[in-house]
Structure formats: structure tokens, C-alpha cells
Amino acid sequence: MFAAARSAKTSCVDAHAHRIALACKGFLDDEEGLRLHDLGRAHAHLGPVVEVGSYCGKSSVYLGAGVKAAGGLLLCVDHHRGSEEHQVGEEYHDPDLFDARTGRVDSLPELRRTLHAAGLEQTAVPIVAPSPVAARVVAGPLGMVFIDGGHSHAAAHADYEAWSGKVAPGGILAIHDLFPDPSTGGQAPIEIYRRGLGSGLFDELPGTKTLGVLRRR
Ligand code: SAH
Numbered sequence: 384m385f386a387a388a389r390s391a392k393t394s395c396v397d398a399h400a401h402r403i404a405l406a407c408k409g410f411l412d413d414e415e416g417l418r419l420h421d422l423g424r425a426h427a428h429l430g431p432v433v434e435v436g437s438y439c440g441k442s443s444v445y446l447g448a449g450v451k452a453a454g455g456l457l458l459c460v461d462h463h464r465g466s467e468e469h470q471v472g473e474e475y476h477d478p479d480l481f482d483a484r485t486g487r488v489d490s491l492p493e494l495r496r497t498l499h500a501a502g503l504e505q506t507a508v509p510i511v512a513p514s515p516v517a518a519r520v521v522a523g524p525l526g527m528v529f530i531d532g533g534h535s536h537a538a539a540h541a542d543y544e545a546w547s548g549k550v551a552p553g554g555i556l557a558i559h560d561l562f563p564d565p566s567t568g569g570q571a572p573i574e575i576y577r578r579g580l581g582s583g584l585f586d587e588l589p590g591t592k593t594l595g596v597l598r599r600r
């Protein structure tokens with residue numbers, strides 16, 4: 384289903400940004416990141432690129448480096464309170480990202496450090512808000528939307544509904560964490576991927592590992 388798209392070696396990501404991305408905390412494979420870089424670079428001329436779910440900035444740096452090379456803008460959307468699995472006591476909780484004053488997870492300071500280190504402060508614009516709220520202040524058309532936010536059914540479908548209609552003709556809707564076999568991962572991301580395909584608005588491009596890629600007709 385997801386044929387390998389391009390060899391990672393064909394990507395020409397800025398070497399400094401690549402080192403920052405590799406060292407950044409997060410949940411993204413290098414090959415997937417390089418694909419995001421190339422997609423961002425190739426589509427930023429169609430409109431701003433939106434990332435839903437930045438966390439500490441790993442995917443933001445891959446995408447941002449590509450968008451920067453194209454002279455575009457990246458909007459990094461995240462409420463920075465973490466997904467279900469990042470909360471205290473859950474599998475992916477990181478005590479370094481806990482803000483004792485609010486008693487909540489807060490990944491925004493780490494995102495800012497990452498964007499600073501990667502030289503992306505003129506390219507990447509953090510939007511600190513729940514995804515559907517952020518969508519209300521961002522008009523399309525967008526060159527690309529990358530969805531990697533909450534993985535509950537409600538969150539994933541809300542992301543699809545808020546953002547998919549803003550993708551420019553010829554632009555990209557990329558969705559992370561597709562697991563065709565339900566025993567290997569949650570099904571919400573692949574559900575919205577199939578929803579995009581079923582809408583008739585998108586064509587399927589080759590994916591990279593768990594990254595699905597659709598192009599708006
Ligand atoms: N792309 C990141 C990983 C994202 S983890 C990387 O490359 O490492 C998922 C992120 O989505 C978390 O930071 C969480 O705070 C955010 N998130 C979850 N649900 C959200 C929502 N409804 N609105 C905004 N952000 C959300």
C-alpha cells in the first residue's frame with residue numbers, strides 16, 4: 384500500500400537542521416522526516432504549510448528546513464498540553480516537559496529552543512491552540528497540511544474536518560501513524576486517511592513508512 388517514495392539519500396536537507404532534528408525529542412522516523420522536508424519544499428509556493436502536532440519540534444525542523452529553502456512559511460499548531468499518552472502516569476509522559484506551576488504538560492519552551500537552534504524563527508510560526516481553534520484563524524489555501532496531533536477518534540476526525548478543506552489544489556495532505564494492521568497501532572489516523580481518499584478530493588501518492596500522502600485534485 385505504501386510503496387517507498389524516494390530514497391532518503393535523494394533529500395538535500397540542510398545539514399545543521401538535520402542534526403537538530405535527529406537530536407530532538409519526538410516521534411518521527413528519519414526517513415519520514417526527510418519525506419516531509421521534500422514535500423514541504425516542493426509545495427510551500429502554493430501557500431503556508433501547516434503542521435498539526437509539533438510537540439518539541441522534530442517534525443517542525445524537517446518541514447521547516449524544506450519550507451525555508453522554498454522561501455515559505457510553516458505554521459506549527461499545538462496546544463502543547465500533550466496527547467493522551469503524554470499525560471502524567473501514561474506511557475509517553477516526559478517529566479522534563481511537566482510545568483509544576485500549572486500542573487500540566489508544556490512542550491512549548493522545548494519547541495522554541497528547537498526552532499531557535501535550527502535557525503527557523505523567521506520561517507516557523509507557533510500557534511498555541513487546540514487544532515480546531517487554530518483552524519479558525521488560518522485561511523487557506525494551504526500548500527500542505529501535516530496531521531500528527533491527537534490520536535483519539537474525536538481528535539483525528541476534528542483535525543481532518545478543520546484542515547483538509549483548506550489544502551490548495553495541487554497541495555498535500557500528509558497524515559502520520561498509519562497502521563493498516565490494527566494489531567500494530569491505533570486506527571484513527573488511517574481512518575481519516577481513508578476518509579480523504581473516499582472524499583474524491585485527493586489522489587493517493589506513495590507513502591513513506593507510516594506517513595500517508597494525498598494530493599488535492
Ligand atoms: N510531530 C511531533 C509529534 C507530535 S505528538 C514529532 O515530530 O515529534 C502529538 C502532539 O499533538 C502533542 O504535542 C499534543 O500536544 C498535540 N495535540 C494533541 N491533540 C491536539 C489538539 N487537539 N490540538 C492541538 N494539538 C494537539
Ligand code: MG
Nearest residue numbers: 410531559560
Ligand atoms: Mg505521529
